[in-house]
Amino acid sequence: MKTILITNALVVNEGTTEEKDVLIKDGLIDKIGKDLSGTTADLHIDAKGKHLLPGVIDDQVHFREPGLTHKADLYHEAKAAVRGGTTTFMEMPNTVPNTLTQELLEQKYQRASEVALANYSFFMGASNDNIEEVLKTDPKKVCGIKVFMGSSTGNMLVDNREVLEKIFSQAPILVATHCEDEATIRAKSAVYKEKYGDDVPMSAHPEIRDVEACYKSSSLAVELAKKHNSRLHILHISTAKELELFRNDIPLAEKRITSEVCVHHLWFEASQYDALGSQMKCNPAIKEKSNREALWEALNDDRLDIIATDHAPHTWEEKQNHYWKAPAGLPLVQFSLQMMLEMAREGRLTLEKVVEKMAHTPAICFEVEKRGYIREGYWADLVLVDLNKTTTVKKEDIVYKAGWSPLEGQGFHSDITHTIVSGHLAYAEGKFDESKKGERVLFDR
Template sequence: MYDLILKNGTLINEGQIFESDIAIKGNRIEKIASSIDAESKSIVDLNGKYVIPGLIDDQVHFREPGLTHKGEIATESTAGLAGGVTSYFEMPNVNPTTTTNENLTKKFQLASTKSVSNYSFHLGASNTNIEEIKKADIHQAAGLKVFMGASTGHMLVDDLDALDDIFHYSPLIVVTHCEDQKTVERNEQLFHEKYGEGVSPEHHHLIRDVESCYISSSLAVGLAKKYDADLHVFHLTTEKEMELFSAGEADQKKITAEVCVHHMYFNNSYYAELGNQIKCNPSIKQESDRQALIKALLENKIDIIATDHAPHTWEEKSRAYIEAPAGLPLVQHGLQILMDLYHQDVLSLETIVEKTSHNIAKRFQVKDRGYIREGYYADLAILDHEKPYEVSKDNILYKCGWSPFEGHSFKSSIFMTIVNGNIAFQDGMVSKNLPFGMQIEFDR
């Protein structure tokens, strides 16, 4: 007796596309076969819909504790379900910051009673917490987040001695936000002198420019090579930075790279229409940069795709450019963005799956997730790839209540999301009385 059988799915997994049934018992996949005819508490006929591993988003800001007017673990993990995200790694720039192991443990305790999907958290670095970093439990934290550029929560690490120690001693994968703060501040001064109060979102990519990114990312790569450290560089945005990274398998490299969905979708021409809605750090840059990021992804220089989901209230985003915070909500729509790129023949289904689930599991050594395999947790996203989906106020699940995609019609819909064997989202509706997600385990 199974708990759930999915019939007639089109599975995309480990570089293959094939027709199959899936049988689930408890929270795990029990059987994968061309035809499963057995008793089950529930049977769903997928009629050929695409079945992929649930997304593991390794870079989200859910804003709890301390910034819950923007988002909460409960609301944002729920929004993720509607986007096929079954697991996430969340960021340390909350209040209080997750720069101690005690605060990290408290966040895990918080998520255990709030998150409807599976969770882990990055420990945060500062200029002064190297002793906390040395004591980090490699089986608990996903990685060590280093803001080598300004961040919410005053977590900028700009002391070169501190960076040396971090790359030398961190027992965790070092994951970085790379922008050179001095370059950014110099550009801000130049644009303020030239435009005064007229500095606008259309200047954002020129203030947080290519050089600011390259200086910082090349420093990170240099330090990783110096200390033979594990480095993963988040949200790359420039063509120039691609020369810093090598092609290869994600689990065979000590230095890996990531791109976010918005940097693959938007270019600087969108600032005129969307303004602060797409103000983010590092910035959305030129079309040539966007194309270079996609090329590097296809060449396996870039290993992972994430969202960097970063909600702010509409009131905050409506302020003047200088005062508006950076970041945009994306966890509900990231997979649909990628599917639009699939429909444009930019990305293959196999590539989307590799970069949003397999490679995160490989790089961070996630236990029993990230693949459709017998014995693995039943974390699945099911796509109706031919059913359009229009974003509207009525179906946005972010606590902030807005999206830069409002009014946009994506070419594909998320039909169902399964977390630990439970149908968590189906046909536009989040399931009621969902069990909480599980803390992600690591094989390290």
């Protein structure tokens, strides 16, 4: 592999921002210093005026392969991730077929090794009847077990209390949950179906998939985790009420129950349904502004631990359907870092906090081996950003397969100029180098 020397970069890492040089060798960060300019390297990047961040670790994406590749696939979505500064992704099991056996799980890893430009890990899926397969999951090689405590594709709704008890009591690794109470949602759906038929306004989405549905399911997950001392991670928190379930009075590494918030729940709020309609339909729903404000407060005081995307693409044509048929999900992996950099510019959080919540804390929560920080001996997963350049989201610049964005026309005061994945310069100033693929992520468990 080429050695890479980055000089004069404003390195944002572990709560500080300092101008430093970084030498990359054999895929790893070899040296970090104040003056490495005399060091010989195959490639020299002068980063004067730019910020160097650890690559984003996105702990929740849906890349749709196998079975749904008309919407997305590992090749295009991983490439889009790299374009946006995400160097590692953790992908969900609700593909077709659902990832409910160890054999199917390994097939996804094999495919990623062939086509994914970013580093990768895949969740093992749980259902009401595959506990034996779940318990075979290797903690060192797999990010976690995914439990849908709310509806999903195929056979992945886990609504059997006995099965949930087994998963929470016996799971060998972190259990990540989608928490929405299915009975509550079905009851609300019936009311709105009776009132509107197929003409339900998109603005009703947070009323159908409401705060009660989220809290009832999340509180059950927490109850089970406390009962069995499980390692629980609740995904895409969207309500103020759920925040009471999480702690900020102990170090993250000591938490047994952690949480994630997604960029769209921090960016959008319910008054925008009239303008964006199904483009912002997702599960859990984007809710009223008061919930968004509470999420921001909890992110900054560390009740919320990780920022992710839940990148969930659908075709533009699929999204044009009426309420009941328009699928839920937003494609955001290419723009998540820029969204949070924009929020930092607006004073919502600091630049150091962006790095903490998008790189450091995912590494801590999932016990990722030698990633998530700019440290000597760690994998060189790095992103150079120019905070003095204005860019705009344009359809022609979208790399992921679906080709549309609810952010189209949005301006950012930042540009991702370089992305280094496991020591390989995968993207630089408009050009990709796909000669080397990403690595399978390992875990210190």
